[in-house]
Amino acid sequence: MRVAIVGSGISGLSALWFLKKHSDHEVNIYESAEHVGGQARGIIYRREGKEDVLVDTGLMAFSPAGSPTLAAFLKHLDLPTRRTDMSLAVSRQPRPAGVLNLFNPRAWRLAFDTLRFRYAQADDDQKLGAWLSANGYSAAFFDEWLLPRIARLWLLTDDLAAKSMPAGDVVRGVQDHEASWEAITGGGAALIDKLASVVPPENLHTRAEIVSITSHEYGVRLVEAGGTNHIYDHVILAIPGNRALKLLKAGSWAAPEEEEALSGDWTGIDAVPATGAVPTAVSVTSTPAPPAYDASMPAPTQTLALTYDMGRIAAQPGITLHIAPGSAFQVPLPSTRDLAPAQNTRRIAYAGAWARGGRAEDALVSALELVKSAPFNASPPLEGRRRAGMAMTLTLARIVLAYAEGVRSITAPLWTVVSWPVALALAIIETATPVPRARRQIALLRKCWE
Numbered sequence: 001m002r003v004a005i006v007g008s009g010i011s012g013l014s015a016l017w018f019l020k021k022h023s024d025h026e027v028n029i030y031e032s033a034e035h036v037g038g039q040a041r042g043i044i045y046r047r048e049g050k051e052d053v054l055v056d057t058g059l060m061a062f063s064p065a066g067s068p069t070l071a072a073f074l075k076h077l078d079l080p081t082r083r084t085d086m087s088l089a090v091s092r093q094p095r096p097a098g099v100l101n102l103f104n105p106r107a108w109r110l111a112f113d114t115l116r117f118r119y120a121q122a123d124d125d126q127k128l129g130a131w132l133s134a135n136g137y138s139a140a141f142f143d144e145w146l147l148p149r150i151a152r153l154w155l156l157t158d159d160l161a162a163k164s165m166p167a168g169d170v171v172r173g174v175q176d177h178e179a180s181w182e183a184i185t186g187g188g189a190a191l192i193d194k195l196a197s198v199v200p201p202e203n204l205h206t207r208a209e210i211v212s213i214t215s216h217e218y219g220v221r222l223v224e225a226g227g228t229n230h231i232y233d234h235v236i237l238a239i240p241g242n243r244a245l246k247l248l249k250a251g252s253w254a255a256p257e258e259e260e261a262l263s264g265d266w267t268g269i270d271a272v273p274a275t276g277a278v279p280t281a282v283s284v285t286s287t288p289a290p291p292a293y294d295a296s297m298p299a300p301t302q303t304l305a306l307t308y309d310m311g312r313i314a315a316q317p318g319i320t321l322h323i324a325p326g327s328a329f330q331v332p333l334p335s336t337r338d339l340a341p342a343q344n345t346r347r348i349a350y351a352g353a354w355a356r357g358g359r360a361e362d363a364l365v366s367a368l369e370l371v372k373s374a375p376f377n378a379s380p381p382l383e384g385r386r387r388a389g390m391a392m393t394l395t396l397a398r399i400v401l402a403y404a405e406g407v408r409s410i411t412a413p414l415w416t417v418v419s420w421p422v423a424l425a426l427a428i429i430e431t432a433t434p435v436p437r438a439r440r441q442i443a444l445l446r447k448c449w450e
């Protein structure tokens with residue numbers, strides 16, 4: 001079969017590699033940019049009077065537990081990886097009250113919620129915000145522990161986007177990424193170059209933007225921006241779903257099931273390299289979001305800015321990467337989408353990180369599953385791996401923690417009755433204490449307690 005792949009990100013290049021190595025199909029790949037690699041290629045950082053640096057933005061780090069297929073594929077490709085640091089620091093404006101955490105019920109609650117989250121399970125048909133409320137997680141847990149981890153993993157820059165993600169994706173993703181992290185030696189570019197090396201130059205078309213696609217009985221017609229037409233037996237659109245939809249509509253029409261499968265929520269970010277270093281590998285700063293234009297619509301309450309220390313993460317010392325809301329990259333919000341009704345229906349197939357959880361692992365698995373199925377029927381020696389199920393002891397821990405949460409939620413009203421008199425007593429003692437230093441200490445204690 002003559003196959004065209006549109007888009008040379010991790011998904012397009014992996015599909016290319018699998019088809020070239022493990023099938024007899026003739027494959028061409030089209031990429032609108034000057035270089036292959038998509039988001040995983042990285043960003044060129046231009047510094048005055050110094051050499052340009054390719055900052056390894058798009059595949060900085062992955063956790064083997066959370067990205068098992070990627071880890072296995074890198075081994076298969078003989079691409080070395082090394083342990084890396086993804087330590088996290090969080091700063092919030094305004095700062096949460098309470099310094100003496102031992103006397104701070106909020107801190108105890110946060111510790112308890114963190115513990116039970118580690119053993120939690122969630123379905124994908126519930127949004128994270130609803131799941132957190134239904135399971136009694138505290139606001140402090142979301143703001144101070146969970147949200148920064150979601151931001152680090154999915155590059156999200158506000159709390160509303162995080163709360164609208166499928167709960168199952170978030171719970172599994174965050175749990176899996178609490179373990180160790182690794183980076184590819186040579187960065188995402190090493191993977192990109194290895195994958196692209198299987199295709200001869202005459203089948204690799206860069207600066208070739210496809211602007212429309214039409215399916216006919218005899219094949220699929222692709223039209224390039226300059227007007228050149230190409231006919232193939234089958235096409236893989238390894239580009240974001242919303243762009244794929246545009247190409248279909250520019251060519252002819254899109255069926256309702258295609259509209260449904262290909263549309264989704266995206267968030268825009270800027271990724272700006274700079275010179276400097278930060279105390280931890282990733283730092284997340286949260287500030288109150290500006291007021292919404294339309295008060296009747298759900299709106300974010302926090303805006304997040306992320307800084308990645310590329311020295312610690314990607315062995316690029318003295319370079320940081322700043323992520324903030326913007327438009328340079330479109331990041332998909334993971335959603336529970338079903339591609340099956342649209343897949344291969346008109347000799348057109350779809351792949352990409354957007355079709356799953358939004359990370360490099362998702363781009364790879366989407367391509368792997370596609371090429372293994374009809375009509376490609378390739379046979380790569382790689383499985384789309386799933387995370388291991390919970391061990392018996394973990395299941396037991398989950399039951400105990402669920403029971404503890406049940407007790408906590410039942411006794412919560414009682415806690416309010418007890419905590420008020422304590423706060424009042426502390427306020428009275430504070431006022432009555434004559435020694436200023438002792439008074440300050442009691443005031444601090446009272447603040448923590450409240």
Ligand SMILES: Cc1cc2nc3c(=O)[nH]c(=O)nc-3n(C[C@H](O)[C@H](O)[C@H](O)COP(=O)(O)OP(=O)(O)OC[C@H]3O[C@@H](n4cnc5c(N)ncnc54)[C@H](O)[C@@H]3O)c2cc1C
Nearest residue numbers: 007009010011032038039057058060061210352353359360
């Ligand atoms: C700043 C940043 C940091 C990240 N860090 C990590 C990380 O540390 N770990 C991790 O696992 N993931 C990370 N990711 C996510 C990861 O990079 C992506 O999930 C992955 O690269 C997406 O691959 P893809 O093939 O789905 O899409 P893309 O990389 O977006 O590839 C799509 C390609 O299609 C091309 N294209 C689009 N339209 C057309 C057209 N009409 N004609 C021809 N070509 C077209 C585009 O130019 C692009 O090259 C990061 C992402 C960003 C933005």
